Amino acid sequence: MSSTITDADRQQVVTLTINGVTVSVNKGMTLVEAAWHAGISRVTSVGCLEGVCGSCRVMLGRGKEVTVGLACQTFVEAGIEVVFLPAASAPRHHYEIDDFQDGWDIHARFHEIFPEASRCRHCHGCVRSCPKGIAVEDGIALAAAGRYRDAGETFIECVMCELCDVACPELIAPAHVGLFCRRVTAHFHLRPPNLIFRLEAIRQSRMEPDHE
Amino acid sequence: MNKGVPLAEALALYHRAADRAPAPVLADIDTLLNAYHPDHARSSAIKLTVGVNAGDECQRDLADLLQAETFIDEANLAGAPVTDVDVLVVGGGGAGCAAALTASEQGARVLLATKLRLGDSNTVMAEGGIQAAIDPEDSVQCHIQDTLRGGHYGGDPALVAAMAGDGPDVLRWLINLGMQFETTPGGDLQTRRAGGMSVARLVYCRDYTGLEMMRVLREAVIQHRSIEVWEQSPVVELLSNEHGQKCVGAVVTSLIDGQVRIVRTRSVILATGGLGRLHLNGFPTSNHLGATGDGLVLAYRIGAKLRDLDSFQYHPTGLVNTPHLSGKLVTEAVRAAGAVLLNGNARRFIDELQPRDVVCAAIVRECAEGRGVDINGQRVGVWLDTPHLEQSQPGLLEKQFPNLMTRTRVSGIDPRAEPLLVYPTLHYQNGGAVIDANGATTVPGLFAAGELAGGIHGRNRIMGNALLDIISFGRRAGIAATATRDRGPKKVTLEHVNRLRRALTLAGMPMSRRSPQVLPPYAAKGLWNH
Numbered sequence: 001m002s003s004t005i006t007d008a009d010r011q012q013v014v015t016l017t018i019n020g021v022t023v024s025v026n027k028g029m030t031l032v033e034a035a036w037h038a039g040i041s042r043v044t045s046v047g048c049l050e051g052v053c054g055s056c057r058v059m060l061g062r063g064k065e066v067t068v069g070l071a072c073q074t075f076v077e078a079g080i081e082v083v084f085l086p087a088a089s090a091p092r093h094h095y096e097i098d099d100f101q102d103g104w105d106i107h108a109r110f111h112e113i114f115p116e117a118s119r120c121r122h123c124h125g126c127v128r129s130c131p132k133g134i135a136v137e138d139g140i141a142l143a144a145a146g147r148y149r150d151a152g153e154t155f156i157e158c159v160m161c162e163l164c165d166v167a168c169p170e171l172i173a174p175a176h177v178g179l180f181c182r183r184v185t186a187h188f189h190l191r192p193p194n195l196i197f198r199l200e201a202i203r204q205s206r207m208e209p210d211h212e
Numbered sequence: 213m214n215k216g217v218p219l220a221e222a223l224a225l226y227h228r229a230a231d232r233a234p235a236p237v238l239a240d241i242d243t244l245l246n247a248y249h250p251d252h253a254r255s256s257a258i259k260l261t262v263g264v265n266a267g268d269e270c271q272r273d274l275a276d277l278l279q280a281e282t283f284i285d286e287a288n289l290a291g292a293p294v295t296d297v298d299v300l301v302v303g304g305g306g307a308g309c310a311a312a313l314t315a316s317e318q319g320a321r322v323l324l325a326t327k328l329r330l331g332d333s334n335t336v337m338a339e340g341g342i343q344a345a346i347d348p349e350d351s352v353q354c355h356i357q358d359t360l361r362g363g364h365y366g367g368d369p370a371l372v373a374a375m376a377g378d379g380p381d382v383l384r385w386l387i388n389l390g391m392q393f394e395t396t397p398g399g400d401l402q403t404r405r406a407g408g409m410s411v412a413r414l415v416y417c418r419d420y421t422g423l424e425m426m427r428v429l430r431e432a433v434i435q436h437r438s439i440e441v442w443e444q445s446p447v448v449e450l451l452s453n454e455h456g457q458k459c460v461g462a463v464v465t466s467l468i469d470g471q472v473r474i475v476r477t478r479s480v481i482l483a484t485g486g487l488g489r490l491h492l493n494g495f496p497t498s499n500h501l502g503a504t505g506d507g508l509v510l511a512y513r514i515g516a517k518l519r520d521l522d523s524f525q526y527h528p529t530g531l532v533n534t535p536h537l538s539g540k541l542v543t544e545a546v547r548a549a550g551a552v553l554l555n556g557n558a559r560r561f562i563d564e565l566q567p568r569d570v571v572c573a574a575i576v577r578e579c580a581e582g583r584g585v586d587i588n589g590q591r592v593g594v595w596l597d598t599p600h601l602e603q604s605q606p607g608l609l610e611k612q613f614p615n616l617m618t619r620t621r622v623s624g625i626d627p628r629a630e631p632l633l634v635y636p637t638l639h640y641q642n643g644g645a646v647i648d649a650n651g652a653t654t655v656p657g658l659f660a661a662g663e664l665a666g667g668i669h670g671r672n673r674i675m676g677n678a679l680l681d682i683i684s685f686g687r688r689a690g691i692a693a694t695a696t697r698d699r700g701p702k703k704v705t706l707e708h709v710n711r712l713r714r715a716l717t718l719a720g721m722p723m724s725r726r727s728p729q730v731l732p733p734y735a736a737k738g739l740w741n742h
Contacts, residue, residue: 030536036734044444044467046501046735047332050540050619052423053500055329072536073622087329087443096435097390132618152392156420157614160331160427179431182424183390190387194400198346198380 014078019043031071031082032056043084046072051131054161057085068163070131088162091176103188107146110180116172118144125167126174132157136164136174143181149189152182216579216586217556225558226631228599232552235560241570248573248580250493250526250636251671257522262715263512264654270521273492274505278512278521279716280727282709284449284463284472289706292463294474297323297440299693300462302447302507303483305333306422307662307682307689309429311481311651312439313389314690322439323475325464327446327484327502327730331430334485334500334663335682338422339543339615340406341414342683343676344379347403350411352376359677362408362567363642363670366520371668374649375677378684383415386683391428393417406548407565408674419543419615425679444468446506446730449709450480450514450658456707459514459658476704479657479693482507483686486641486663489732495638496539498527501735506728507664511645514708516653516660520643523671528553528571530637532593534623539637542596542616544568544675549608554595554631555583561594569672572636585633593635598627640678642669651689657696659689 012027016034023038035043047053049072056071061081071084095113100106111118117140126136139154155178164174217225238244246252257269262279270278299315301308304326312324326332345355355376360367383401387393393415394402403412417424433439444467451461451474461476484507488499497503512518529542547553547564553571555561555578562574575594578584584592602609609628610617620627644666651659662682669677716723730736 028535033536045329047328048337048500050337050537051622052420052615053329053332053336055332075536091434094435096437097388097432156418157618158427159423160430176431179390179427182392183428183431186387186390186392190392190395192346192393192395192399192401194346194348194403195344195380195383199384202352202377202380 014076016076016078016080016082018082019084025076027076029076031058031074031076034076035071035084045084045087048072052159054159055087057161057163059083059085068129068131070161073131088165091173092171093173093176095180097183097187100184100187103184106148106184106188110143110146114172114177114180116170117177119170120144120172121170123169125169126164129163129167131161131163132159134158139178140172140174143177148181149185152178152185154178155182215589216582216584216592219585219587222556222558222585225556226554226595227558228603230558232597232600233560235552235563238562238566238570244573244577245569248576249569250495250576251523253493256493261719261721263712264515264517265512265521268521271492271524273490274487274508274521276725277490277505277509277727277729279721280509280725281713281716281723282449282513283726284706284709286706288472289463289474292472292474294476295323296476297321298477299323299479299481300325300475300477301481301483302462303333303485303662304328304330304441304443305483305485305662305682306335306425306429306679307686308481308483309433310683310686311483311661311690311693312433313429313436314687315481315694316436316438318691318694320694323442324433324439325442325445325447325462325475327444327467327506329443330433330441331426332500332502333426334503335422335679336426337498337500337541338679339419339541340545341404341416341421341676342383342679343409343413344383344415344680345376345413346380346383346401346415347412350413352379354410355379355413358409359674360670362674363672366523366670368667370649371647374688375668375681375684379680382680382683385687386425386428389428389432391417391425404545404548406544406675407571408567414548414676416545419545419613422679447510448728448730449706450510451476451704451706452514452708454703454705454707456515456705456711458656461704474704478696479659481651481659481661481689481693482511482645482664483660483662484664488638490729491732492524492638495526495636496530497638498530498539498541499638501731504729504732505641506730507660508644509728511653511658511660511664513712514655514658516655516658517646518644519646519666520671523642524638525568525640525642525673526572526636527639528568528575528636529596529634532591532633532635533587534620534625537619537623540619541637541639542632542634543613546596546598546601546613546616549601549612550604551601552597554597556585556594557583558595567672567674575634575636579635587633593633595631596634597631599629599631602628640673642666642671642673647685649688650692651685652692659693661685661689
């Protein structure tokens with residue numbers, strides 16, 4: 001069973017570098033545990049420790065190969081070079097959901113807000129950078145074609161680490177495109193009869209004259 | 213503690229295909245809780261000596277932080293840059309974002325300061341769902357009754373009624389912001405029943421409900437024109453007027469460069485969440501790294517009354533057999549979907565949908581009496597029978613619990629093939645700051661929302677009420693905090709700090725400890741040097 005293997009793993013020591021500092025830690029630790037264990041300074045980007053908050057972004061160097069990932073989901077390896085990345089800067093695309101008055105012009109609005117979305121050059125940088133294995137490129141193609149529900153569904157596991165935004169040479173900001181797609185789908189199309197019925201019942205009971 | 217059934221022996225006794233007998237009937241809930249719930253462990257609670265709650269029971273580790281010295285004195289404030297806003301929101305989780313969005317809807321200039329990254333919170337990790345009485349068989353009244361009963365009638369009925377009554381409108385508000393939920397083929401919101409609910413009331417978005425909520429709220433806050441966000445900016449002290457009687461601002465510091473800043477406000481909304489990362493009574497925790505109870509310390513020092521400081525929720529099913537995920541949750545929804553708990557002898561021992569404190573105490577009992585599963589004498593737990601669930605409803609785990617599957621896959625475990633070892637984990641602070649239905653604390657100018665606030669969940673919270681609580685009271689606090697249109701503070705002081713310092717001296721208490729904690733010690737090394 002995996003638990004016993006993991007216990008045995010934790011007896012072995014591996015050496016790696018984190019933010020340029022050489023550290024020796026037990027195998028089986030995540031990169032976050034290793035950074036804490038070694039007292040690496042300035043590691044402030046740690047959050048949920050279970051891979052859903054997207055904060056602990058790291059760049060991973062294995063020889064000449066460089067990838068990115070989440071430190072709480074990546075285990076230590078001998079010789080790996082780890083650099084904790086700063087948080088993403090503020091998004092360049094701006095909208096407020098209440099700006100949209102109706103759904104008929106949403107396609108035009110989408111391309112105004114995210115003009116780069118139709119310029120994907122299929123470099124796969126976003127797909128390779130995604131720690132959740134999301135088919136980011138396919139999602140962007142769906143969004144550019146106006147298929148917001150399907151595009152949003154592609155991004156269901158997105159943890160907003162914004163690593164794909166960094167990877168995109170066209171500055172598409174795929175994570176924010178994905179979220180836009182999810183949000184407009186709910187905003188315009190989610191009209192559940194059971195909820196609407198209950199809201200109306202509550203409104204009417206408040207209008208009754210004998211209501212306190 | 214008695215040794216349990218060794219892992220290999222327990223695995224040999226476990227058979228996925230065997231029929232599961234009904235759970236034994238529980239004779240007496242109170243006896244079980246008193247004997248085995250961690251809140252009742254000997255020496256868990258002490259009486260507070262100073263402050264507005266002097267004489268009240270309080271968990272020991274928390275009491276040390278409440279009755280401690282501050283980091284800030286007048287010298288730190290001289291020359292510190294000053295920012296003026298209408299409303300300061302402290303905390304970047306669901307409650308903080310809801311409060312900030314609502315306050316800005318009211319026309320206030322809002323500053324949101326958060327210790328880590330916006331959205332880093334327990335909200336993002338909530339999996340199971342949010343409660344709202346929308347089913348035809350359900351009613352707001354029924355929701356109120358379930359919440360009060362689940363909390364062993366320790367909750368404030370006015371607060372519970374406010375929250376339950378907000379439920380349907382909270383869903384409407386979230387959908388308007390762009391949050392998705394599961395729907396039936398007919399378009400209704402899908403509901404399901406979980407522990408402590410008399411009818412199906414949990415609405416959800418797969419097992420990503422909190423993530424879906426948080427990324428929508430986070431994006432809405434970032435994109436909002438009149439909300440400013442300071443990340444990596446913990447609040448380490450509040451500011452009071454010259455009498456120490458009203459909250460008029462806060463001292464914000466920076467994890468990046470240590471800079472101290474003064475924020476002057478008309479209102480402060482504390483939404484700093486819980487305190488799992490204090491690891492009370494030595495338990496692992498399901499909580500986010502920032503959950504160190506900072507808001508309780510800030511509120512107590514300025515004189516806000518707190519309540520139920522000896523009551524915490526230990527979630528029954530924290531993972532055991534994955535060291536790096538130790539204490540992380542398997543959502544209660546897995547039990548709601550039909551997974552049962554089995555002890556080391558492969559027998560059921562409790563109705564799995566009893567309130568969380570009861571199930572927790574039952575697991576502690578099984579392990580204490582030698583019926584747990586023992587791993588090398590180091591860790592102990594009971595089985596969560598996911599393979600049997602998979603067998604009875606093939607594909608369910610992959611379809612409804614992708615988060616659980618992804619998380620365990622990283623660790624090389626397949627819950628469809630092997631049962632998960634679980635043990636209770638520190639999950640939620642039941643008590644907190646005393647508030648009214650507007651989220652106002654007992655100190656003028658100071659509001660509290662979310663896990664930090666107390667009185668809603670009594671002595672035990674039922675599933676799905678946390679996500680409702682944070683939006684309901686986040687919005688209420690956001691409205692109330694903008695309603696007071698006085699002319700703002702003339703003078704900001706540390707008078708309340710001096711008051712507590714005098715009380716500590718008079719009581720002969722040690723002044724060596726400083727609080728708030730800000731980060732747990734294991735994460736603070738080399739990072740946050742006071």
